[in-house]
Each structure stands twice: as C-alpha cells, then as structure tokens.
Amino acid sequence: MKYILIILVIVITLGFLQIDEDKSSTAKEWTTKLENDRASKSEAFIYLNGIMAAENEDVMEVGENRFSAYKKAEEVTEPYDDEIVFDDYPNDKMLPKPHEDNEIYCKLWESDCLGIIIKNSSKWESELNDHSVILARYRKFISFSEFTTLSRPSAIEVIPSYKYIGYGNKLALLESLFLAERGSPRDAMASLSGDVNKLRKQLAVADNLIHKMVFVNLIANNLDVIAYIGNKYESYQKLNISYLTLDELSIAEPMIREFGMMNDLYTSLDGNPEIFEIGGNMPSWFVRAVFKPNMTINESIFLYERLIYMATLSQDVFPTLKLPDAEEMKKEINYLNYVGSVLNSIAFPNYHEYVARLYDLNCKISLVRYVLSDKKTPLENPYYPNSKSYEASETEICFNGPYDDTRRLRCISTKV
Numbered sequence: 001m002k003y004i005l006i007i008l009v010i011v012i013t014l015g016f017l018q019i020d021e022d023k024s025s026t027a028k029e030w031t032t033k034l035e036n037d038r039a040s041k042s043e044a045f046i047y048l049n050g051i052m053a054a055e056n057e058d059v060m061e062v063g064e065n066r067f068s069a070y071k072k073a074e075e076v077t078e079p080y081d082d083e084i085v086f087d088d089y090p091n092d093k094m095l096p097k098p099h100e101d102n103e104i105y106c107k108l109w110e111s112d113c114l115g116i117i118i119k120n121s122s123k124w125e126s127e128l129n130d131h132s133v134i135l136a137r138y139r140k141f142i143s144f145s146e147f148t149t150l151s152r153p154s155a156i157e158v159i160p161s162y163k164y165i166g167y168g169n170k171l172a173l174l175e176s177l178f179l180a181e182r183g184s185p186r187d188a189m190a191s192l193s194g195d196v197n198k199l200r201k202q203l204a205v206a207d208n209l210i211h212k213m214v215f216v217n218l219i220a221n222n223l224d225v226i227a228y229i230g231n232k233y234e235s236y237q238k239l240n241i242s243y244l245t246l247d248e249l250s251i252a253e254p255m256i257r258e259f260g261m262m263n264d265l266y267t268s269l270d271g272n273p274e275i276f277e278i279g280g281n282m283p284s285w286f287v288r289a290v291f292k293p294n295m296t297i298n299e300s301i302f303l304y305e306r307l308i309y310m311a312t313l314s315q316d317v318f319p320t321l322k323l324p325d326a327e328e329m330k331k332e333i334n335y336l337n338y339v340g341s342v343l344n345s346i347a348f349p350n351y352h353e354y355v356a357r358l359y360d361l362n363c364k365i366s367l368v369r370y371v372l373s374d375k376k377t378p379l380e381n382p383y384y385p386n387s388k389s390y391e392a393s394e395t396e397i398c399f400n401g402p403y404d405d406t407r408r409l410r411c412i413s414t415k416v
Contacts, residue, residue, distance in 0.1 A: 024298045026305070027263070034260045037148050037207065044144035044202075048160040051141065052094040055133050059140075062089060067150065074152055080268075083156050098131060098167055105170055108221045109407040111396075114228060115416045117174070121181065124174045131171055138168020142198040147205045153260030162214050169218045173225045185233035192222045192229075193239045200248055207253035209354060216357050220409055223364050227371040227412050236374045243315075243362045243382065251311040251355055255304045258351070262300055266293045266340070296340030303344070310355050315382040318359050319402035322352075353403055359383070360409035363399040367412035370397075 023031075043060070049070075050063025066089055073086035098105050104120045104127065106113035128135065151157050172195060176188040199219045206212040223241070230236055269291060310321055334341045362382045370379055381389045381399040389400040398411040405411070 021292070021295050021298065023294045024301060026301050027259075027294075027297050030256045030259055031263060033256060034153060038150055038152060040148050040150070042146060042148035042150055044141065044147040045150050045160070047141055047144065048147075048162075048165070050089075051137050051164045052089060052161050054093050054095060057093075059137065065089075070151065070158060074154075074157075077154075077156070081156065084154075084158055086158075088158075095133060095137075095164070096131075097134070097163065098127065102127075104174075105167065108173075108224055109217070109409075111408065114224060114413055117177070118228075118416055121177070124178045124181075128171060128175055128178065131167065134164055134168050135171040135175065138165060138172060141165060141168070142195065142202060145201050145205070147202060147207065147211065149208045149211070149257065152264070153257050154264060155261055159210060162210065165214065165218070169221055173221060176225060176229065180229045180233055180235075185229050185235040186237065189226050189229050189235060189237065189239065192226050193241070196222045196226075196241065200244075204245070204247040204250075208257050209254040209351075212251070212254050213354060213357065216361055216409070217407060220361060220364055220407065223368045224413065227368045228416060230372045231414065232416075234374075236372055239368075239372060241365050241368060243365055244358060246312065249311050249358050250308075251351075251358070252308045255308050255351070259300070259304050263297055266296045266300075266343075269293060290337075291339040291343075292337045293340070295334070295337040296344060299334065299337070299341065300344050307351050307355060310352060311358060315359055315362055316385060318356075319383055356401070356403040357407060357409055360401055360403075360405055360407070363401065363410040364412060367397060367399070367410075371412060371414070 046063040046067060047059055048063070049067045050059040050061065050065075053059050053062035069086045069088070070084065073084050077084050102123075103116050104123055106116055108114060173192070176192050179185075179191070180188040196219055199215050199222065203212065203215040203219065206215060226239070310318065313321060359382070366380055366382055370377055379388070379390055379397070381387070381401075383389065383399065383401050391398050391400070392414075395415045396411050396413050398405070398408075401410050
C-alpha cells in the first residue's frame with residue numbers, strides 16, 4: 001500500500017507539473033497585433049525590399065516579387081532551421097554599391113571619420129555621379145511616411161537591405177558638403193535639415209529594432225554635418241530642431257516585435273525533445289514538467305513593458321530607472337517553470353542600451369543648437385540640466401550620460 005501511495009503521489013505531481021496557464025491578455029493582444037501587421041500593406045516595406053534592383057528595373061516590382069517568394073518560404077520554415085531559403089534577387093543583378101574599402105564611407109560615429117571625408121573632398125563629385133541612383137532611391141524611401149514590417153518575427157528572418165539606405169544617406173551628406181564648398185552653406189544646411197524631418201518620420205513609425213536604430217544613426221549623421229557646415233562657414237542660423245517627440249522616442253512597437261520572436265521560440269519548445277540540445281531525445285512529459293511556454297511568455301511580458309515605459313520618461317528621469325540585472329532575475333526563479341525562468345533571466349538582451357540611444361540623440365540635438373548659436377547659448381545636458389555634465393577638448397564636446405555612448409550620440413565635433 002505504501003508503494004502504491006508513493007507511485008500515486010508521483011503520478012499526481014507529474015500530472016500537476018504538466019499544467020500550463022493561459023496566455024495573458026497582453027500576450028494575446030501583442031500576438032494579434034503582429035498577425036494583423038503581417039496581413040497589412042506597406043509600400044515603404046516593399047520598396048525597401050526592392051531597393052537593390054538594377055537601374056533599369058522597377059523597385060516596387062522587384063520588392064513585391066522578392067517578398068512574395070520569401071513569404072512562401074517563411075511558411076514552410078521549421079523553428080530550428082538555420083535560415084529561410086527562397087528564390088532571391090540575383091547578386092549579379094543588384095545595383096552596384098560603393099566599394100567597401102572606400103574610406104569616404106567610414107562610419108560617422110568613428111572619431112576621425114568626418115575628418116577623413118573632408119580630406120577626400122576631391123572624391124565627392126565622382127561618387128555622386130557614380131551612385132546617383134542610390135541617392136535618388138534613398139530620397140524616395142525617406143519620403144514615405146509609413147512603414148510596417150510584413151515578415152514574421154524570427155531570429156533567422158532575412159532583413160531588408162538597409163545598407164543602401166546607409167549609402168544613400170552618406171551620398172546626401174556628400175552632396176550637402178559639396179554644395180557648401182561651392183558657396184551655398186545655408187542651402188546645404190536647409191537640405192540636411194529637411195532630410196532630418198523625413199528621417200524622424202521613419203523613426204516614429206519604426207516597428208522593428210533595426211529600423212529604429214538605423215534611423216537614429218542617420219539623423220545623427222545629418223546633425224553632425226549640419227554642425228560642421230555651420231561652424232566651418234560661420235553660417236549660424238536658427239534651425240527648428242526640436243527634441244524627439246514621444247512617438248519618436250517610443251520603443252513600444254519594436255519591443256512587441258522582439259516579444260514576437262521570443263513568443264515563437266518558446267511556443268516551439270513546448271514538449272520539444274531537443275530543448276536541451278539539438279538531436280536530444282528528452283521525454284515530452286519531462287520537458288513539460290520543467291518548461292511551460294505560456295507561463296514563460298507571461299513572465300517575460302513585464303520586461304518588455306518595463307522597456308516600453310522607460311522610453312516614456314522625461315530625459316532627466318530616464319537615468320534613474322534601472323532594469324533588474326541577471327542576479328536579480330535569478331532570485332525570482334519560478335520552480336514550477338524552472339527552465340522557462342532561467343531562459344528569461346539569461347536570454348534577454350540589454351535592450352535598455354538601445355532605448356538610451358534615443359535619449360542620447362537629444363544630447364546631440366542640444367549640442368547642434370549650441371554650435372549653431374555660435375556657442376553663445378549655455379551648454380545644457382538634457383540628462384542633467386542643473387549641472388555642467390560634459391567634457392570638452394579642442395576638437396569636440398561630449399555630454400555625460402547614464403550608459404556607454406558607443407555611437408558618439410552625445411558628442412559633437414567643434415574642429416575638424
């Protein structure tokens with residue numbers, strides 16, 4: 001009888017451990033939103049998918065064909081596949097990009113990049129002539145006021161070719177520098193300022209993290225060159241460059257998409273015999289005893305909500321809010337969902353650093369205002385408005401901030 005009771009207790013316990021909870025209302029709402037996004041239309045997304053089309057081909061047509069082929073492949077891709085394979089646009093037909101080793105296409109956040117571009121002014125005109133199609137397509141893309149990612153959130157999804165957007169932005173900068181050199185610095189700054197307004201629209205509608213961060217960088221590029229032209233040619237003028245709006249700061253839609261990737265991953269692990277290793281053969285009853293997908297998904301929601309909330313704070317309050325670190329997360333292990341809790345504590349990227357880049361961009365805006373006032377207005381760090389939180393040298397000014405500034409978003413060059 002004793003052994004029967006022991007066996008009965010074990011069976012009941014294992015049965016209890018198989019029970020998962022329902023997805024939360026927020027998880028359901030976000031999942032529905034992502035499904036609706038995939039079923040919607042977006043000319044901007046299709047254009048970006050076809051932006052590499054040969055000069056004599058229609059960008060929208062190529063974009064439609066590429067994404068149609070991709071979507072079919074996406075439907076049959078398994079969770080553990082390494083890539084999504086589809087009939088893509090041939091590499092040898094793609095619109096030629098600038099040479100990778102051309103130093104004029106350095107990253108503007110590198111401290112010596114702007115100086116390199118200026119020293120190579122003899123190359124500006126030829127680059128503009130050689131890649132006029134890329135510049136035209138860049139201008140066309142930033143004229144869109146909408147953007148919706150139509151692909152399914154996935155760690156292996158094929159990302160549209162943002163490289164062409166990056167090259168187009170650099171060409172627009174060269175065009176403005178060339179215009180300023182030819183005696184029209186005010187027109188050059190006006191052109192860059194107009195582009196900033198368009199770039200900010202894309203920042204506001206960005207629904208994935210890559211899109212959001214790409215446009216943070218492009219806006220920063222334009223601001224750096226506006227400040228350089230204003231300082232170099234003493235073209236001090238008041239440009240209407242406001243701090244980011246709540247829509248531009250918002251990280252809600254990108255975080256919902258990041259949640260979508262995690263949601264698909266956790267759903268695919270339900271009872272999966274390969275949960276611990278590829279090729280594994282763990283019994284499904286044991287997997288369900290230690291990992292519950294819905295419980296894991298629900299437990300992850302507060303982290304995304306916390307990040308979304310962070311991007312609604314005023315600039316001076318933002319540095320005071322911290323996310324729980326890995327050790328704090330480990331203390332909150334749910335032993336009914338041990339593996340899920342561990343996954344949530346170790347598999348969550350440092351998204352707060354991306355949120356910080358948005359706030360850091362406000363610092364560059366403040367610095368550009370300072371330069372364009374001929375350095376006559378007070379230096380004001382938006383993070384710490386009541387203290388002189390900056391570092392200055394002969395060549396640049398940098399504001400202090402709560403996180404590492406790997407993109408020099410809190411800096412502006414004062415001498416090149």
